[in-house]
Amino acid sequence: DVKVTQSSRYLVKRTGEKVFLECVQDMDHENMFWYRQDPGLGLRLIYFSYDVKMKEKGDIPEGYSVSREKKERFSLILESASTNQTSMYLCASRWDRGPGNIQYFGAGTRLSVL
Amino acid sequence: GQNIDQPTEMTATEGAIVQINCTYQTSGFNGLFWYQQHAGEAPTFLSYNVLDGLEEKGRFSSFLSRSKGYSYLLLKELQMKDSASYLCALAGGYQKVTFGTGTKLQVIP
Numbered sequence: 001d002v003k004v005t006q007s008s009r010y011l012v013k014r015t016g017e018k019v020f021l022e023c024v025q026d027m028d029h030e031n032m033f034w035y036r037q038d039p040g041l042g043l044r045l046i047y048f049s050y051d052v053k054m055k056e057k058g059d060i061p062e063g064y065s066v067s068r069e070k071k072e073r074f075s076l077i078l079e080s081a082s083t084n085q086t087s088m089y090l091c092a093s094r095w096d097r098g099p100g101n102i103q104y105f106g107a108g109t110r111l112s113v114l
Numbered sequence: 115g116q117n118i119d120q121p122t123e124m125t126a127t128e129g130a131i132v133q134i135n136c137t138y139q140t141s142g143f144n145g146l147f148w149y150q151q152h153a154g155e156a157p158t159f160l161s162y163n164v165l166d167g168l169e170e171k172g173r174f175s176s177f178l179s180r181s182k183g184y185s186y187l188l189l190k191e192l193q194m195k196d197s198a199s200y201l202c203a204l205a206g207g208y209q210k211v212t213f214g215t216g217t218k219l220q221v222i223p
Contacts, residue, residue: 004156035213040122042215043157043201059212090156103211105156 002027006091006106013113019078021109023091030096032074033103034058034066036087043090049074050096081113118214120202125220130192134217136185136202147203147211148176148187157201160187189219197221 007022023032033048035058045058047066055066063085067075074093078085088110092103117139126132136146145164149157163169163178163185175188187200199216206212 040215043203043213045210045212102159102162103157105158107156108154 002029002093002104004091004093004104004106006089006109008109009107011109011111013078013081013111015082015113017078017081017113019081019111019113021076021078021089021091021111023074023076023093023106024072025074025093025104026072027093027095027104028071029093029104030071031094031101032068033092034064034074034076035090035092036060037090037108038087046076081111083113085111086113087111118202118204118212120200120214120217122215123218123220125222126189126192128192128194128221128223131188131190132192132219134187134189134200134219136187136214138183138185138202138204138214140183140204140206143204143206145205146176146178146185147201147205148185149201149203149213150198151201151216152198160200162205192221194221194223 004025013019034046035043037043044060046064049055049068065077088108090108091106094101094103119137148160151157161176168177173190178185199218201216202214204212
């Protein structure tokens with residue numbers, strides 16, 4: 001079974017803090033993704049990576065950065081957390097075999113910024 | 115860009131059949147996904163349609179009509195465990211998947 005693991009299920013941070021969300025997958029997938037999920041807005045793509053050290057902006061990259069130093073790990077960084085970044089964050093991964101490939105999701109990290 | 119519309123909520127009775135619609139406006143796409151997401155859990159893959167027509171997989175079927183900009187997910191013999199959100203998503207250009215806002219289905223006894 002494919003496993004995508006996010007380091008925390010719940011996280012509470014203060015405004016201005018630097019926040020790291022970690023995601024690890026165990027299936028040697030090339031592609032990894034970070035989404036945020038908000039009521040009424042659905043899943044929105046923040047960043048994705050198609051290979052080690054490669055990254056591409058998604059639809060809402062402002063206020064975020066990412067790091068992919070190893071194939072299995074994709075980190076989302078909030079340089080200076082703000083209250084509007086309170087959300088559910090979902091990581092996903094998949095093989096690089098075309099757009100029809102299934103994305104496998106982690107269980108999510110619910111981040112609250114106070 | 116891509117615009118995807120789904121009903122926000124639906125309610126159906128255990129044992130019944132329910133159809134969840136998804137309409138979209140897009141300049142082009144490769145295929146259409148359906149994912150299921152139980153409350154507090156990760157989305158999980160249900161189906162992927164590339165060609166027009168109906169794809170059946172057990173109690174779940176998915177239909178696509180590219181000319182009408184329309185898809186639906188059909189759930190038969192509803193069970194209480196089918197209560198979840200159902201996400202429609204378009205597979206666009208390289209690596210890009212765009213999700214709709216999801217339909218929350220409640221199955222009642």
